[in-house]
Amino acid sequence: MSTSPSPGIPFFTLRTEPDGQQCDAWPEHTLLDSMEQGGIAWPSSCRSGNCRTCIAQLAQGQVRYRMEWPGLTPEEHASGCVLPCVAYPTSDLVLEVPSI
Numbered sequence: 001m002s003t004s005p006s007p008g009i010p011f012f013t014l015r016t017e018p019d020g021q022q023c024d025a026w027p028e029h030t031l032l033d034s035m036e037q038g039g040i041a042w043p044s045s046c047r048s049g050n051c052r053t054c055i056a057q058l059a060q061g062q063v064r065y066r067m068e069w070p071g072l073t074p075e076e077h078a079s080g081c082v083l084p085c086v087a088y089p090t091s092d093l094v095l096e097v098p099s100i
């Protein structure tokens with residue numbers, strides 16, 4: 001699991017579980033944009049961190065947000081839930097469909 005893109009390769013790797021699909025995750029693109037560009041279908045609606053349609057469980061890796069507090073409860077945030085439409089990768093990632 002990398003915490004910075006490999007030299008000469010300016011992107012991370014994103015894998016979804018349980019289906020095992022994989023795509024490039026670009027640091028300046030949201031996870032949702034990277035998944036769509038990589039051909040991975042993921043539910044979405046508002047694309048602005050409000051509706052929670054895209055919610056996912058971060059099984060491995062780290063993300064950052066450009067907004068102060070995306071539409072997650074503190075409990076969800078602490079349990080590793082992320083909103084791929086407004087989250088940016090800072091490492092290789094594994095996303096799971098959430099169990100909540």
Ligand code: FES
Nearest residue numbers: 045047052054085
């Ligand atoms: S698509 Fe609405 S919160 Fe991500």
